Amino acid sequence: MIVVMRKDAEKNDLEGVIERIEGVGLDVHLSEGVEHTIVGVVGDVRHIRPEDLQVLPGVLRVVRIMHPFKLASREFQGETTEIVLNGCSIGGSAVTVMAGPCAVEDRETLLETARGVRAAGAQVLRGGAFKPRTSPYSFQGLGEEGLQIMAEAREETGLLIVTEVLSPGDVELVSGYADILQIGARNMQNYSLLHEVGASDRPVLLKRGMMSSVEEWLMAAEYVLSGGNHRVMLCERGIRTFEGYTRNTLDLSAVPLVKSLSHLPVVVDPSHGTGRSDLVPAMSRAAVAAGADGLLVEVHPRPEKALSDGPQSLTIPGFEALMEGLDPVARSIDRSVAVAGCTG
Amino acid sequence: MIVVMRKDAEKNDLEGVIERIEGVGLDVHLSEGVEHTIVGVVGDVRHIRPEDLQVLPGVLRVVRIMHPFKLASREFQGETTEIVLNGCSIGGSAVTVMAGPCAVEDRETLLETARGVRAAGAQVLRGGAFKPRTSPYSFQGLGEEGLQIMAEAREETGLLIVTEVLSPGDVELVSGYADILQIGARNMQNYSLLHEVGASDRPVLLKRGMMSSVEEWLMAAEYVLSGGNHRVMLCERGIRTFEGYTRNTLDLSAVPLVKSLSHLPVVVDPSHGTGRSDLVPAMSRAAVAAGADGLLVEVHPRPEKALSDGPQSLTIPGFEALMEGLDPVARSIDRSVAVAGCTG
Amino acid sequence: MIVVMRKDAEKNDLEGVIERIEGVGLDVHLSEGVEHTIVGVVGDVRHIRPEDLQVLPGVLRVVRIMHPFKLASREFQGETTEIVLNGCSIGGSAVTVMAGPCAVEDRETLLETARGVRAAGAQVLRGGAFKPRTSPYSFQGLGEEGLQIMAEAREETGLLIVTEVLSPGDVELVSGYADILQIGARNMQNYSLLHEVGASDRPVLLKRGMMSSVEEWLMAAEYVLSGGNHRVMLCERGIRTFEGYTRNTLDLSAVPLVKSLSHLPVVVDPSHGTGRSDLVPAMSRAAVAAGADGLLVEVHPRPEKALSDGPQSLTIPGFEALMEGLDPVARSIDRSVAVAGCTG
Amino acid sequence: MIVVMRKDAEKNDLEGVIERIEGVGLDVHLSEGVEHTIVGVVGDVRHIRPEDLQVLPGVLRVVRIMHPFKLASREFQGETTEIVLNGCSIGGSAVTVMAGPCAVEDRETLLETARGVRAAGAQVLRGGAFKPRTSPYSFQGLGEEGLQIMAEAREETGLLIVTEVLSPGDVELVSGYADILQIGARNMQNYSLLHEVGASDRPVLLKRGMMSSVEEWLMAAEYVLSGGNHRVMLCERGIRTFEGYTRNTLDLSAVPLVKSLSHLPVVVDPSHGTGRSDLVPAMSRAAVAAGADGLLVEVHPRPEKALSDGPQSLTIPGFEALMEGLDPVARSIDRSVAVAGCTG
Secondary structure (H helix, E strand, O other): OEEEEOOOOOHHHHHHHHHHHHHOOOEEEEEEOOOOEEEEEEOOHHHOOHHHHHOOOOEEEEEOOOOOOOOOEOOOOOOOOOEEEOOEEEOOOEEEEEEEOOEOOOHHHHHHHHHHHHHHOOOEEEOEOOOOOOOOOOOOOOOHHHHHHHHHHHHHHOOEEEEEOOOHHHHHHHHOOOOEEEEOHHHOOOHHHHHHHHOOOOOEEEEOOOOOOHHHHHHHHHHHHHOOOOOEEEEEOOEOOOOOOOOOEOOOOHHHHHHHHEOOOEEEOHHHHHOOHHHHHHHHHHHHHHOOOEEEEEEOOOHHHOOOOHHHOEOHHHHHHHHHHHHHHHHHOOOEEOOHHHOO | OEEEEOOOOOHHHHHHHHHHHHHOOOEEEEEEOOOOEEEEEEOOHHHOOHHHHHOOOOEEEEEOOOOOOOOOEOOOOOOOOOEEEOOEEEOOOEEEEEEEOOEOOOHHHHHHHHHHHHHHOOOEEEOEOOOOOOOOOOOOOOOHHHHHHHHHHHHHHOOEEEEEOOOHHHHHHHHOOOOEEEEOHHHOOOHHHHHHHHOOOOOEEEEOOOOOOHHHHHHHHHHHHHOOOOOEEEEEOOEOOOOOOOOOEOOOOHHHHHHHHEOOOEEEOHHHHHOOHHHHHHHHHHHHHHOOOEEEEEEOOOHHHOOOOHHHOEOHHHHHHHHHHHHHHHHHOOOEEOOHHHOO | OEEEEOOOOOHHHHHHHHHHHHHOOOEEEEEEOOOOEEEEEEOOHHHOOHHHHHOOOOEEEEEOOOOOOOOOEOOOOOOOOOEEEOOEEEOOOEEEEEEEOOEOOOHHHHHHHHHHHHHHOOOEEEOEOOOOOOOOOOOOOOOHHHHHHHHHHHHHHOOEEEEEOOOHHHHHHHHOOOOEEEEOHHHOOOHHHHHHHHOOOOOEEEEOOOOOOHHHHHHHHHHHHHOOOOOEEEEEOOEOOOOOOOOOEOOOOHHHHHHHHEOOOEEEOHHHHHOOHHHHHHHHHHHHHHOOOEEEEEEOOOHHHOOOOHHHOEOHHHHHHHHHHHHHHHHHOOOEEOOHHHOO | OEEEEOOOOOHHHHHHHHHHHHHOOOEEEEEEOOOOEEEEEEOOHHHOOHHHHHOOOOEEEEEOOOOOOOOOEOOOOOOOOOEEEOOEEEOOOEEEEEEEOOEOOOHHHHHHHHHHHHHHOOOEEEOEOOOOOOOOOOOOOOOHHHHHHHHHHHHHHOOEEEEEOOOHHHHHHHHOOOOEEEEOHHHOOOHHHHHHHHOOOOOEEEEOOOOOOHHHHHHHHHHHHHOOOOOEEEEEOOEOOOOOOOOOEOOOOHHHHHHHHEOOOEEEOHHHHHOOHHHHHHHHHHHHHHOOOEEEEEEOOOHHHOOOOHHHOEOHHHHHHHHHHHHHHHHHOOOEEOOHHHOO
16 A cells, blocks of 8 residues: 655655554555655554545545455465355356356246256256245245255256245255355445354355446455355346346446456346346346356246346246257357256 | 136136135136136235146236235335434435445544535435445455444534444444444345344444345345334445446435335445446435435545546535435425434 | 555566656656555546556556546635626525426517516526427427527517527527526537636526436536636526436536535526426425525426426416425525515 | 326316327326226327326326337347448447557557557457546547548558547537547437438447446437437447446446347446446456447556556556457357458
8 A cells, every 4th residue: 555645745744644554554655755754564464444544634546456355365375265155156167157046936936947957957046945035025935945945956967956045044944945146236345244254164156246346346355265164156237227128237247347446257147137047048148158157047948927127037948048058158268068967 | 915827727627726725715717708717816915926727737917916015115104204313304394314425434624524524515424334245355344443434423523424334233333333224235135134123222234235126125125024124225326237427326216216106215325326426416406306215325534546447426515515415306306405414 | 646566576567667757757756565566646646547547567556536527526625616797606505496398489489487486586597499309390490580489589578598508509699688698408518618618708597417417417517617708606506316206316416516626606407307297396405404495497388388398397376385495494594595586 | 108196186186197198199098996996098109208297187107118218229120230341241140349549649659559459359449539528637538630640550451440529510520530439438429420320321339328227328328310320229338326346337248238238239338437447357258148239448558658547557468368369258148259350
């Protein structure tokens, strides 16, 4: 971190800056410029924030040199994290496909979907038992019953299961069923929840908040990592912009960007990212071409009857068509789509 | 709600739409247009969402006619909600001022601040004991000790206290100390938490999410109201935009807008809204002129030593100057600033 | 400007940076930090951009210390620019009110509007003869005939007139009629047009682009100022965000912000800023309380018949009511609303 | 278009709505619902805007059923427009690559770049002679001299040339040199300029404004098309969001979206879209996988010496590497990259 003093800063302003830096155990390096004195902060700057120094008298600008995340950074770990679960690897050379309904609605529909996506080549089954809904009057999910249905589908199909956990108090319950804990976009900065999944032994799929910068997203991952849980995968799901034809704006540039900043695997959710099933196949291909390690796709046997997110759900035949076109794209960049059920 | 069918919709498409609507206990009203058949949905449309119908075969557009919130709406309750606490009224003709530090840092500093803002005319003391921080390495608040210090400040000064609750599991603890429970911007869509404060007997100050629409904000209030807690006040605190000179973009048009849509009182936080203490006085005056029922202002005796949000905190003399200029603005629109400590 | 070199930068990287800086006639000041070498750029840094240096081998970060605008800055001119026209002062202690229809539609309607806003207390008449319309099928304005009607209204009422110029080729024509040339939001970065009005002797009202940062806005003003035209006023008219209940998000914090950065007067357009006539009065009062030097308000005798922007236009009685409430707000911050027609 | 009347609308409100619709030569179709009367507008609704009806007394909501663009729509022309120039086809099955520097800086550098991108496989040379620069103190381009240099490069390499036109008055001059006229993002709603290029016989590459919706972008294309120029290609170049690690957020979902709404070819500019040359290759591949008909890529032999946009420019070897990886991606979706110089 570098502090640029104002031209008219006085001696005791400079002393105040130095005192504040040294007060948290860091060192300073002074440099008298022609117009401005510059104070370099030496040491582990995670213990001081630019704002802490910006507010001091005589300070013109504070410039952060290092990223504020550490455990999530490529500097900390050069090699990409590979999360291996039951023979499936997320973050390896093969692209993982996670598919299923927005919400678990009933046993029959879920099993039908699970069989369909397994047959089409998915490795992981998605489905929500606890649903964060904008309206208190909307379907809120089946709760534990939904988790039991997911577990039954895993039993039958061999698919891994990923499902959302909404509340710190539910982490233990959900961990009893799920292979991967999903933190939803609305909870990306729910630090109590991040703290709790940081203490869990389940891998975490951390969605980007719809209003979150890449830096804030990596800081949220840092919460989980610093809690001791190193199996974090990041999921880009679209950010909010002014554009109205799509539900969100899918930020695919976040894929190569995050992969350059961090060693964590990156998954893309083109369903929430666009909100329109007609755009999902093209954006799935684009996500793979951009370097995504996985996809999270909404599939429902009858989207027109889905209790949530019907407009962005592929049918099972639609998902089959997507899967057929996906492997050639993966191979064009020297990757592949993972084998169905990871059993191969 | 109105469903516009495609020109080429077939008879069984129309039947599917009717079936879906009637399936949730609503009625339909059909109208054959020159080009499009239109299906009107008759009844309490909170039980069906536009997306549920949009996805049906043959549907061109679904148009919502009513707002999705009910208990929060002016249609439901014409008169503005007035929240009366210990002689203080929020939502009445006088403007309530809530002031204090971002975080409770230590007993002496908090008491000094409380005395200062009480003397300058505030009615409510703000201060965080549980802090949602972007970095896991930043100060996370004093927890219950912070609440005890807040309670001591109330004891001494007579100020009401408002403080943030981060987790459903903490609602009971925080309610044991706080007069008003604050839901922070990052938790506006933390539905587990909204559910819990909805069951509490404490008034709730619900901050707008930094990328939440006014409609989503009112739907979040609807969660609390539908839980049985009718004492909700809304707090505009700036939304996230591309502008970089300010921390957020304070959306003051939300004040008259929300007051036309809803009966709930609206408070404005110019400190987070701008992130710059130099802009707080002008934006406080503007908020009052726009019709805000209250202000939430960060004040710290020594912003340069604050553990968080120093750059946006007023000093005590700065706050005194703000308060002096505020009452004339309130009077220019036939309101006033509430009497200090509400004891008058 | 300060260049922070990477830890692993080599000697010839540093030499390359120095060469580039000296190549545009600037000097360098070197400082060896513990981890990074820092290169200070000494001289008029408008001649080099951070990007020019950022791309050089071995460079980690480039930090701009000075604002990129000069003539528009408070450092260049401490005193607020006051633009005096026919006895009206924009930027003085009185708040100027500019009012009128979006577009000049016909002679009778414009004259009726002009008389109405003059009687209610306006000083300037707005009205567009050349209209930038999203659709090529919408009314594009009356062109020169519209300007003639505006001039006739000035003749009769004594109001000054402000009207938009869309194209460099029209500046001369429009200057023949207008007292103030308006540059619309869509043209804020139309540099050919800015260049042309910079050479004009007419004052310029420069609207903020709906996607423009405050810095870009001041840089657009810099274009006009550097062309030799010093009579520029800035107009905040709302920026584009995700919020859908309003047409734009009126950024009132831009008022005190710009007034701290620049000596130019700031006008607020609450009509485009909100897109809703019901929000215009509250936002007009808020703009004045925030420190605006003027308002630009859409008024139409029959908004329901307006060829454009009806939903955001006040009726003449609506404008009269606004004006009545405005002066007390101005007086509450020790200003006033200017006398009608500036003749007082 | 459908007008939903308020429950409490009176008879003369309804008559007013009907009168307004019939007044522009359209017909109405009335439908009495249980709660609301609905007025359907029958005929070519481009002649009336929702706002025109929204403002009428008694109107609750106006709903547009049709897109406001016509000539640009897939309904108007089902087949994708193919723009054939000198043997190159833009919008056909092969992906066109346009590459070159941001600005033409000098003859030698441009020729070197042209030879480099031609050898690597490009079909079109990009390069700006008239530059829209944020600062009046930055390099503004070589003007006509730059056009002459571009023409010389075409002569030597056989590449087509695309270059930006900034002002209506320059369209004739630029058309004398350019094969394709580029309308930059800042000028997407410069209607005088759109009008002028609409009357030109040169194909137009229309960049999306950085904060323009897809609908506004297609309406801008409609201006050019309705002027009689049918050879329009659209160029996505990133939109402005809150994310700061990238210069813009490249909205690749716009590619399949626009291609479903419109018959016009879509080009992607990953250089401006990200602002970072390290992200350009991945985003180029993603753009092709998403279905883009072309790419517009900034290439400079020595980005560190570029007068503009160095940080987002590929070197010539960098561009060669990109081109090598691109064809396999195109083939994975049954397309190909066009043959160098279109001569094959």
